[in-house]
Amino acid sequence: MNAVGVIVEYNPFHNGHAFHLHVAKEQANADIVIAAMSGNFLQRGEPALVSKWKRTEMALKAGADIVFELPYIFATQQADSFASGAVSILEAAGCNSLCFGSESGNIDSFYQTIGFLKNNNELFQQKVKYHIAQGNSYPRATALAFHDLTPNEDMLDLSKPNNILGYQYILSVQKQQASINVFTVSRKNADYHDAYFSSETIASATSIRKALFSENGDIFSVRQYMPETSYNSLLEYKEEYGHFHDWEQYFPLLKFRLVQTTPAQLKNIYEVEEGLENRLISTALESYTFKQFMEKLKTKRYTWTRLQRACVHILTNTTKNEMDRKVEKASYLRLLGMTTKGRVYLNKHKSQLSLPLISKLSLQQNEQIMLDIRASRIYALGTRKNQQRLLEMEFKQPPLILN
Amino acid sequence: MNAVGVIVEYNPFHNGHAFHLHVAKEQANADIVIAAMSGNFLQRGEPALVSKWKRTEMALKAGADIVFELPYIFATQQADSFASGAVSILEAAGCNSLCFGSESGNIDSFYQTIGFLKNNNELFQQKVKYHIAQGNSYPRATALAFHDLTPNEDMLDLSKPNNILGYQYILSVQKQQASINVFTVSRKNADYHDAYFSSETIASATSIRKALFSENGDIFSVRQYMPETSYNSLLEYKEEYGHFHDWEQYFPLLKFRLVQTTPAQLKNIYEVEEGLENRLISTALESYTFKQFMEKLKTKRYTWTRLQRACVHILTNTTKNEMDRKVEKASYLRLLGMTTKGRVYLNKHKSQLSLPLISKLSLQQNEQIMLDIRASRIYALGTRKNQQRLLEMEFKQPPLILN
Known part of the structure; x- marks a missing residue:
């Protein structure tokens, strides 16, 4: 069986994500899609709108077949670590390919840019240092340095968040010598950061969250931008826990x-x-x-x-000791959920998985997973209703099985 | 001017406290009463019902002339440290005498007991060890050991909380060689721990708090047990901050x-x-x-x-390093409030105070006071209304001046 991997947060799942899953499967000629998904805290340093369990349900109902948790140690990191951890999970799970959404939509521009920066690394680093010394943040300094050097228009726009992530995915695949074929699809109609809906069915997760938390925000206003199943999951979550997390x-x-x-x-x-x-x-x-x-x-x-x-x-309460940036690969595959098709895949490939598969937690697991457990517990403390249920799920919830 | 000291928590101030202040002043033939009062967290390990400022107001309106804060480093300690810190404050403030309420009411029984335990210390310590080994808590083991040894009925009942405190006050006076004359008054009609009102105007602070927090607890039910001024202070606090602290x-x-x-x-x-x-x-x-x-x-x-x-x-977040049990004396007199009479006393005795007088906080004070500041800030985080006001009071509030 042929598997394509995606690296996601689904905060929340929307039509653009469904489109991405569809295209990924088609272009990779894959039988199933495997998602490496951030847990309860996300790469932009935010609690997820709804728990990782609910987001797993959304994904499985709308095109994903297996969801693994991207551990806290990678999920809440800068782009390079985030990418490195995610790629290691997809590789361990046996994915032949990886498909990411980007502003560019052109995979060649990624390879050209990587090649160009490798050849001009010294000069590039000098420029980065210069722009940091001017008081810029590291990501901004990187984008400015790149802009200073950019030789032609075929290069990537490295000020765009999904281009940056994609760039790091490819670097990670190269560094880990993963036998993964990487390709990209253009993000449909919605810029990652745009705050207002820009078309009739596609909106960014950012604008959906903004609508949900707006003063007179009713859930109904986001309905058209999500698969019906995802919308129902949102409704259920709010009913069960009293609110969305922010x-x-x-x-x-x-x-x-x-x-x-x-x-x-x-x-x-x-x-x-x-x-x-x-x-x-x-x-x-x-x-x-x-x-x-x-x-x-x-x-x-x-x-x-x-x-x-x-x-x-x-x-x-995550310390510098605990978040060792030198850790490049995940040490386990934490299974959050799967479809019946995903289950067939896992049964077939069980013996080839290069990391231990964790379906149910027990205490005294490794240090990486302790961070996930702590993060989930803290996340649960934000609920107004049924805190106990959410707090206990981390240990009691077996992987979701759908279809 | 002659000053008598009292060591108090006033959680909240009630008629028994008013009686105590009255008798203390009379029996000591004193011009003013100086109170060393716990701040926002108390000796029994609880947040005070209302802030130290409101409790200071209650005290000044009902018989006390000066209120100094008993620092956190002593207030939230076992009886011996609590006593030691409080006595050091009263001594530094120039009190000639100290009057405490006790279940016993007989000062001779305290001295007899101290003398007896000094003479039988080795045997006593053996008994204490024995009872701890039997699984008893330290205070319980102490009371049991003492009970084993007690030679006659003139001895103190060391299972009673105010007898234990009084015993420690006298030991501290002796240890610090303070020139303070100690005497005790019997607690009027209310056992410290009794949960229900036992007479028409006297009730323990415990039973008053219990009534305030009972399910259908209206403030009015405690009115008869408190001076009118204290009752009004309670009302005002609830109005301002939305609730009492527990x-x-x-x-x-x-x-x-x-x-x-x-x-x-x-x-x-x-x-x-x-x-x-x-x-x-x-x-x-x-x-x-x-x-x-x-x-x-x-x-x-x-x-x-x-x-x-x-x-x-x-x-x-108070660490073992910060709470050094070897510290026996306060390092400052933090003035929370005074009457005009108290002010006259302080002006007269300013040059004789043996500790620095702090009327208004600034940062970068000593380590002891940093604990008070932190405790006050954490206490303020428990408010539902006007958190900012309470949070900022620690630095902005000058000592209260009444009458």
Whole structure:
């Protein structure tokens, strides 16, 4: 059986994702789609709108066949680590190909850019340093440096978030010498960051979240942008847990931790660097919502995303020791769910999987998985209703099986 | 001017306290009463019903002339440290005498007991060890050991909480060679722990709190047991901050901290000893109210109070390093409020105070006061209304001046 891999967050699942799954399967001539999906906290440093279980259900009902959790140690990281962990999971699961959405939509521009930057690495690094010294954040400095050097129009626009991710996916495949054929599809009609709906059925996850959390936001307004099954999953989740998750629910906990901690303790937390600890504490003391907090915290030097990720690590108490950036590969395949077709695939390939398959958690697993468990527990503390159910799911929930 | 000292918590201030202040002043032939009062967290390991500012107001309106804060480092400690810190404050403030309420009411029984235990110390310690080995908590083992040895009925009943405190006050006065004359008054009509009102105007603070937090508890039911001014202060506080403080409001924060921390980090917290860290974490995970949590946590080995104090230290992130039990004396007099008469006293005695007088906080004070600041900030996070006001009071509020 032929499997194509995708790397996703599904926050929430929408028509663009369904389109991507469809095209991926078709173009790869694959029998099934395997998704490596972030758990309860995401790459942009945010809690997921609904739990990883509900997002798995959405994915399985709309075209994915197997969903593995992208462990916390990769999911809440910069693009390079995020990509590296995800690629290692798809490789271990036996995927022959990987299909990602990008703003570019042209796989050649990725390889050209990688080749160009390898050949001009020294000069590129100098430029990056220069732009950082000018007070820019690292991602912005990278984009500017690349812009300075860009020799022709066939190169990638590295200021676009999905181009950056795709670029890192390919680098990871090369670095890990994975026998995975990579291709890209153009993101349909919606820019990743656009805040308002831009067509009748396609909208970015960002704009859907924005609509859900808007002041008079009723769920109905997002219905047209999602598969019916995904929309129903959203409704069910809100019914069961009382709300969708966003940073505001966790802000009282984050603030509490920042008020009770010392700067020295805070410096042990991953991504809390260079005096950020004092700024975090003093800003927390005078902020009463997460939005207020972030707006006061933000400087040119740090991206919003970078700061949010630091906040996630403070919330989950994840230290520099625990988040070793040198770890490049996952050490397990945590199965969140599968279709019956996905199950046939796993049964067939069981003996060839190059990582242990975890279907049900028990304590005293390895260190990486302890981070996932802690993150899930903290995530559950944000619920208003049925906290106990969500808290206990991490151990009690077997993988979902659908179809 | 002649000053008598009292050591108090006023949680909340009631008629028994007013009676105590009256008798103290009379019997000591004093011009003013100086109170050393616990801040926002109390000796039994609980958040105070209302803030230290409101309790200061209650005290000043009902007979006290000066209120100093008993620092966190003493207030949330076992009886010996609590007593030691409080006595050092009264001594530094120039009190000639100290008057405490006790179940015994007979000062001779205290001195007899102290003398007896000094003479039989070795045997006493053996008995204490024996009872601890039998699985008893330390306070219970002490009371049992004393009971084993008690030679006659003139001795103190050391199972009573106010007798224990009084005993420690006298020991501290002796140890610090303070020139303070100690005397005791019998507690009027109410046992410290009785949960229901026992007479028409006198009730214990415990029973008043119980009434305030009872399911259909209206404030009016406690009115008869308090001076009118104290009652009005209670009303005002509830109006301003939306509720009285109890552990339940802080439980989501405590639980969050216990879920995010590691056993190794938790062991650094003061009073978290002997494997208690694992028990605290696993119990938090399956508890949804503080009451539930404590009932599951409780064993014969630890008193309820001891466990609650450990929880306060977890909440305020107070480490073993910070709570050095060897510190016996306060290092400052933090003035919370005074009457005009109290002010005259302070102006007269300013040059003789043996500790620095702090009327208004600034940052970068000493380590002891940093614990008070942190505790006050964490306390403020329990409010539902006007959190900002309470949070900022620690720095903005000058000492109250009444009359």
